[in-house]
Structures are given as C-alpha cells and as structure tokens.
Amino acid sequence: xxxxxxxxxxxxxxxxxxxxxxxxxxxxxxxxxxxxxxxxxxxxxxxxxxxxxxxxxxxxxxxxxxxxxxxxxxxxxxxxxxxxxxxxxxxxxxxxxxxxxxxxxxxxxxxxxxxxxxxxxxxxxxxxxxxxxxxxxxxxxxxxxxxxxxxxxxxxxxxxxxxxxxxxxxxxxxxxxxxxxxxxxxxxxxxxxxxxxxxxxxxxxxxxxxxxxxxxxxxxxxxxxxxxxxxxxxxxxxxxxxxxxxxxxxxxxxxxxxxxxxxxxxxxxxxxxxxxxxxxxxxxxxxxxxxxxxxxxxxxxxxxxxxxxxxxxxxxxxxxxxxxxxxxxxxxxxxxxxxxxxxxxxxxxxxxxxxxxxxxxxxxxxxxxxxxxxxxxxxxxxxxxxxxxxxxxxxxxxxxxxxxxxxxxxxxxxxxxxxxxxxxxxxxxxxxxxxxxxxxxxxxxxxxxxxxxxxxxxxxxxxxxxxxxxxxxxxxxxxxxxxxxxxxxxxxxxxxxxxxxxxxxxxxxxxxxxxxxxxxxxxxxxx
Amino acid sequence: xxxxxxxxxxxxxxxxxxxxxxxxxxxxxxxxxxxxxxxxxxxxxxxxxxxxxxxxxxxxxxxxxxxxxxxxxxxxxxxxxxxxxxxxxxxxxxxxxxxxxxxxxxxxxxxxxxxxxxxxxxxxxxxxxxxxxxxxxxxxxxxxxxxxxxxxxxxxxxxxxxxxxxxxxxxxxxxxxxxxxxxxxxxxxxxxxxxxxxxxxx
Numbered sequence: 001x002x003x004x005x006x007x008x009x010x011x012x013x014x015x016x017x018x019x020x021x022x023x024x025x026x027x028x029x030x031x032x033x034x035x036x037x038x039x040x041x042x043x044x045x046x047x048x049x050x051x052x053x054x055x056x057x058x059x060x061x062x063x064x065x066x067x068x069x070x071x072x073x074x075x076x077x078x079x080x081x082x083x084x085x086x087x088x089x090x091x092x093x094x095x096x097x098x099x100x101x102x103x104x105x106x107x108x109x110x111x112x113x114x115x116x117x118x119x120x121x122x123x124x125x126x127x128x129x130x131x132x133x134x135x136x137x138x139x140x141x142x143x144x145x146x147x148x149x150x151x152x153x154x155x156x157x158x159x160x161x162x163x164x165x166x167x168x169x170x171x172x173x174x175x176x177x178x179x180x181x182x183x184x185x186x187x188x189x190x191x192x193x194x195x196x197x198x199x200x201x202x203x204x205x206x207x208x209x210x211x212x213x214x215x216x217x218x219x220x221x222x223x224x225x226x227x228x229x230x231x232x233x234x235x236x237x238x239x240x241x242x243x244x245x246x247x248x249x250x251x252x253x254x255x256x257x258x259x260x261x262x263x264x265x266x267x268x269x270x271x272x273x274x275x276x277x278x279x280x281x282x283x284x285x286x287x288x289x290x291x292x293x294x295x296x297x298x299x300x301x302x303x304x305x306x307x308x309x310x311x312x313x314x315x316x317x318x319x320x321x322x323x324x325x326x327x328x329x330x331x332x333x334x335x336x337x338x339x340x341x342x343x344x345x346x347x348x349x350x351x352x353x354x355x356x357x358x359x360x361x362x363x364x365x366x367x368x369x370x371x372x373x374x375x376x377x378x379x380x381x382x383x384x385x386x387x388x389x390x391x392x393x394x395x396x397x398x399x400x401x402x403x404x405x406x407x408x409x410x411x412x413x414x415x416x417x418x419x420x421x422x423x424x425x426x427x428x429x430x431x432x433x434x435x436x437x438x439x440x441x442x443x444x445x446x447x448x449x450x451x452x453x454x455x456x457x458x459x460x461x462x463x464x465x466x467x468x469x470x471x472x473x474x475x476x477x478x479x480x481x482x483x484x485x486x487x488x489x490x491x492x493x494x495x496x497x498x499x500x501x502x503x504x505x506x507x508x509x510x511x512x513x514x515x516x517x518x519x520x521x522x523x524x525x526x527x
Numbered sequence: 528x529x530x531x532x533x534x535x536x537x538x539x540x541x542x543x544x545x546x547x548x549x550x551x552x553x554x555x556x557x558x559x560x561x562x563x564x565x566x567x568x569x570x571x572x573x574x575x576x577x578x579x580x581x582x583x584x585x586x587x588x589x590x591x592x593x594x595x596x597x598x599x600x601x602x603x604x605x606x607x608x609x610x611x612x613x614x615x616x617x618x619x620x621x622x623x624x625x626x627x628x629x630x631x632x633x634x635x636x637x638x639x640x641x642x643x644x645x646x647x648x649x650x651x652x653x654x655x656x657x658x659x660x661x662x663x664x665x666x667x668x669x670x671x672x673x674x675x676x677x678x679x680x681x682x683x684x685x686x687x688x689x690x691x692x693x694x695x696x697x698x699x700x701x702x703x704x705x706x707x708x709x710x711x712x713x714x715x716x717x718x719x720x721x722x723x724x725x726x727x728x729x
Binding site: 024025027028030031032034035038039042063064066128129130 | 569572573576577579580581583584586587590591599601602603692699703706710
C-alpha cells in the first residue's frame with residue numbers, strides 16, 4: 001500500500017506541472033476580458049439622461065419610442081410622466097454616448113408622425129413602427145432638459161442651401177412648406193412667417209436648396225405663383241397659371257436676372273420683395289423716377305393705380321396715386337393724379353451731363369408735351385395717361401398746392417368728342433320748338449279747311465262728271481248710227497265713191513288743160 | 528468503513544479502452560496506447576477554470592439582451608429575465624417557469640453544485656460521497672438542457688425573418704449564454720467524481 005502511495009506521491013507532482021497552469025486558466029481570463037469589454041462598451045455607449053416636454057404623449061411608449069437623428073437611433077424613451085403644470089408631458093430619455101455633443105441650448109426635438117398633405121407624404125415608416133422623436137442638433141450651452149416642438153420643423157436636417165427673407169403684404173395661402181419653384185423645379189420651401197417689427201409687412205423665411213441657392217442674386221425676383229392669375233389691364237385680358245400643385249396649395253416662384261453674374265449671388269438672409277403676380281415681378285425697377293401731379297377735367301373712371309403713362313404709345317411710367325381733393329375756400333373738387341415717370345426708360349442721344357432729367361422734361365413741356373387720358377382697351381374701358389405734343393396748346397396749370405410739380409394736361413379726344421356732342425345737344429335744346437309747333441298747328445288747321453273746300457269742289461265735280469257721262473252716252477248713240485251695215489255708212493260710202501269719181505274727172509280735166517291750155521278758148525279739139 | 532479502490536490495489540484503468548493495468552509500470556496503456564492516469568489530469572484546476580469562466584460570462588448573459596424582436600418596425604430588445612417577465616405577465620406561467628428553470632436556475636445551480644463539489648474535494652470534507660456523486664450525475668445530465676434557450680433563439684432567428692414586419696435578431700447575451708452552457712458542461716466533464724471518494728477514510 002505504502003509502496004503504491006509512494007508511487008502515487010511521486011507521480012503527483014509530475015501531474016501538477018506549473019507549465020500547464022496558465023493554459024487552463026487562460027479561459028477565465030478570456031471570459032473576464034470578453035465580459036468586461038462588453039460591459040464597458042455598453043456602459044460607455046450610455047450617454048446622458050435628458051428630459052423633453054411635449055404637449056401630448058400620443059404614440060410615445062416607454063422603452064420603445066426611439067430618439068433618432070438622420071434615422072440613426074441615438075437614444076430611447078425611458079419614462080413618460082405628466083409635467084408639474086399638468087398641461088404637458090415630460091419624456092425622460094436615455095441618450096447614447098455619441099449624442100452628448102447634440103444636447104445643446106438650440107437643439108430641437110419633435111415627434112415624427114405620419115403626415116399626408118397636398119405637399120406630400122412623410123413619415124410613412126412610422127405608420128408601422130409608431131412615432132419616434134427626431135432631434136435637430138443646435139449650438140449653445142450644454143443642456144439636459146428641453147421643450148419639444150409642437151410640429152416638425154419644415155427644414156430638413158442638414159439640407160444644404162440658404163435661407164432668405166421675403167417681404168410681402170399679404171400672407172395669402174402661404175404657410176410653412178409652401179413650395180418654391182425655379183423654372184418649375186421645386187427647389188425650396190417656406191419655413192416660417194412672422195410680422196415685421198413695424199407690423200407693416202410679413203416676413204417669410206424661405207429655404208432654397210443647393211445648388212439652386214446660387215441663382216438667388218441681386219436682381220432675382222420672387223413672385224406668388226399660386227392660383228390662376230386673371231388680370232384685365234389697359235392691354236387686355238391675361239390668364240396665367242402656376243403649376244397644378246401651386247394652384248391647389250399656393251406657391252412661390254423666382255427667376256434669376258440675366259444682368260446678374262456669379263459675383264451677384266446674395267448672402268444668406270438677404271431680404272427680397274415678394275411680388276403679388278408674375279407681371280409685377282417682370283416690371284423693371286427704375287431707381288430714378290420723376291413724380292408729377294396731373295389734374296384732369298372730368299371723370300377719371302377707368303384710370304387705376306399702375307395704369308401706364310405712355311409717350312406716343314411707349315410706356316415711360318405709371319400712375320402711382322389718384323386722390324380726391326376739395327378746396328374748402330372755393331368749394332372746388334380736384335382729382336390730382338400722381339404719375340411716376342421713369343426717365344431711364346428713354347435712351348439718350350447727345351447726352352448733356354449738366355442737364356437733369358427734370359430740365360429735359362420741362363423743355364419738352366415747353367415744346368408742347370401734354371397729358372391726356374385715353375382709353376387703353378375698349379373692352380375693359382381702362383384708361384391710360386398718354387403724353388404727346390400739341391405745340392399750339394397753351395400750358396394750362398391749375399396751381400393747386402401739391403408736393404409734386406404739375407404736368408399740364410389736355411382734355412382727351414374722348415372728352416373733346418363728348419364736349420362737342422354736348423354743344424350740339426345744347427344747341428338742339430335751345431331751338432324754339434314750341435313756337436314752331438304752334439305754327440305748324442296753324443298751318444295744319446288751314447290745310448284742314450282747304451281740304452274741306454276741296455272736298456266740296458270734288459262733290460260738284462262729281463255732278464259734272466255725271467253730265468259728261470250722259471254726253472258720252474249720246475255720243476255713243478250718234479256713233480252707233482255710223483256703225484257697219486247702217487244706211488248712213490252706205491250713203492257715206494256712195495258719197496265717197498262719187499267724190500272719187502269727181503276727183504278723177506277733175507284730174508283728167510286739169511291734165512287736158514295743162515296739155516291744151518288753148519282749149520279753154522278754142523274748145524276741145526276733135527281727135 | 529473501508530472502500531477497496533482500484534488505485535488502492537495498485538491498478539489503473541485506461542480512460543479510453545477500460546483496460547486495467549498495473550499502476551505506472553509504463554505511462555501508456557498496453558492495449559490501446561492511451562495515456563494512463565489514475566485520476567483526470569488537473570481535474571480541480573480545469574473545473575474551477577471552466578466554472579469561473581462560466582460564472583463571469585453569466586453576468587453579460589443576463590444583463591444584455593438575448594434577442595431583439597422587431598414587430599412592425601418596433602424593435603424590442605429582451606434580456607433573459609425580461610423575456611421571462613413578459614411570459615409570466617402575459618399569463619404563460621408554465622412556459623415562463625420552464626425558461627426560468629432552464630435559463631437561469633440550471634446554470635446557476637450547476638455552478639453552485641460544482642463549486643460545492645470542488646470545495647468538498649479541496650477541503651477534504653467528509654461528506655456522503657454517494658449523495659454527491661448523484662448530484663454530480665444530475666449536473667452532468669441537466670447541463671445540456673440549458674441549451675434550450677439557445678436552440679429556441681436560433682430557430683426563431685431563422686424562421687421569423689420578414690424584414691420590417693417581424694424579425695428576431697440574436698443579441699450579445701445569446702453568445703455569452705451559449706458559452707456559459709458549454710463551459711459548465713466542460714467544467715462538469717472535467718471534474719473527476721472519484722476524487723470525492725479519495726477523500727473518504729480508507
């Protein structure tokens with residue numbers, strides 16, 4: 001036994017060779033490393049815990065609702081509770097480690113839910129998965145409690161482009177998400193709108209995506225491209241429509257100007273005017289304008305603001321204001337029409353530097369330039385102000401007090417026409433129609449008497465005619481005696497035969513006498 | 528009480544072919560040429576190392592999600608305990624208990640049992656060797672059943688794969704748990720129950 005034990009004892013140390021120890025014990029070390037690494041990794045992924053308050057917890061679920069940025073999960077909701085004010089809810093979220101840098105003062109959160117609208121469908125993925133909280137990183141100080149946005153901001157995260165400000169007087173159907181077209185391409189959208197500090201305009205913040213933002217240059221024009229634009233002006237009817245989507249939901253369009261080069265690209269947040277219609281936006285803006293006041297005799301019905309001022313048919317300005325004035329002293333009513341003449345529209349030849357545009361215009365007035373109201377379109381009855389030369393006309397200036405110099409006017413051709421028509425009508429009105437009619441009455445009366453007399457005469461004449469009739473009848477009877485076969489006719493025939501014979505013998509006699517005139521004396525010679 | 532052991536008689540049994548040989552006349556079995564050892568080599572060391580590894584991996588296996596179930600776009604990670612809680616809460620108590628036993632209790636009890644066995648051998652406690660051998664057999668037998676969870680996950684992962692509608696993805700804990708099960712099986716296999724009997728008074 002002891003022998004064997006010894007044998008066992010001698011072999012035992014051999015089995016416990018130190019060299020084999022690390023080989024087996026590598027396994028726990030590996031296990032420690034692996035689980036240590038796993039735990040460290042998950043612990044290091046855990047970021048800060050944040051709280052966000054939302055108006056409603058609709059669709060949000062503890063441990064299920066994710067917080068995503070660019071569709072990458074960066075945290076999840078761990079708790080939802082009612083806020084202390086009992087009006088909002090408080091979402092507690094566990095963020096990932098990488099999200100720490102996002103959690104700043106201007107970071108915004110909103111809940112993404114499926115949305116279906118005219119402008120498109122978004123967030124369809126959340127139909128199945130339920131809503132999630134989207135984050136848009138901002139700058140500022142680090143922060144851990146946030147107030148969530150009620151609605152998703154229109155601006156897509158990290159979209160490249162520029163923001164611009166559009167100034168308009170009427171918001172119309174524009175709202176966040178209204179598309180902005182550039183030659184029909186949807187290149188941006190309205191982000192927000194606010195009233196200007198002076199409350200005289202509405203400032204729309206719009207976003208133009210790259211690369212189209214480079215076409216927003218110095219002379220770029222924005223206009224409202226929504227709906228059907230039916231305009232009736234001095235130049236007739238016009239219908240213009242935007243894209244169908246704009247007709248339905250409104251839109252803004254813009255176009256670059258050929259005058260601009262790349263150097264004219266506007267910087268972010270530049271302010272542009274938003275024109276109400278395409279036509280307005282096409283009008284060139286002239287920087288130097290001369291304003292005049294015109295007093296027209298008679299009605300200005302049909303003359304509207306923006307009506308063109310034309311010189312021999314070419315537009316050189318427009319009407320900017322039409323007022324009604326009363327002079328309390330003289331009780332006279334004036335209609336001052338303020339017009340804006342844009343001298344830049346007129347190309348200059350033989351330019352004289354020291355002569356101002358105003359002087360030039362004054363010279364033209366002295367040469368007989370007068371303003372007239374003329375009908376621009378017979379269909380719409382719109383009036384326009386026409387300038388032309390009437391060298392013989394006097395400069396008629398009313399000298400009513402006005403801040404602008406007065407432009408001499410002339411009665412329009414239509415006015416002249418109505419004026420002469422009036423004169424004719426007046427003359428007609430002045431004719432002694434009453435007396436004339438009296439005379440006519442008298443004449444008619446005597447005429448009546450004459451006709452009575454005539455009627456009596458005719459009656460007498462009727463008796464005469466009867467006598468005549470009788471006479472004709474007896475004549476007929478007389479003539480009947482001479483009818484064919486009557487004895488009278490026969491006797492007359494006989495008489496005529498005898499007369500013929502008599503004439504023949506007379507002829508023979510005369511012939512004989514002609515040949516033998518001596519027979520008158522000597523008598524007839526016996527043959 | 529005296530127990531006659533093979534080793535006490537100067538005999539060693541070949542682990543491969545069962546041939547009895549005189550102890551350490553030569554280190555190899557005369558029949559099959561296998562390495563002759565009276566007891567499993569480094570039994571306690573190996574068991575302890577495997578058990579410790581299993582214990583260490585048991586921690587990540589329980590704190591990390593064992594699988595992520597995506598149901599209509601909603602991804603929900605589940606830990607082992609979380610899954611059991613869901614099963615129990617949703618009224619499936621038997622299945623919940625089964626998973627609880629197979630996934631939590633069995634590995635844990637196995638580790639405790641092995642630790643006790645090792646302590647018995649190491650401290651040379653005078654215990655009922657027969658009882659502890661039975662415990663050892665149970666540990667050996669029950670070890671493989673802990674793989675139930677892993678099999679279930681692997682079947683689910685391969686069957687439920689409908690993209691965003693329904694999908695099951697195995698998590699970190701699944702690998703850790705599988706490692707725990709395998710390591711505890713190794714630990715049990717590397718333990719030599721005869722060591723229990725060696726401590727018994729001769």
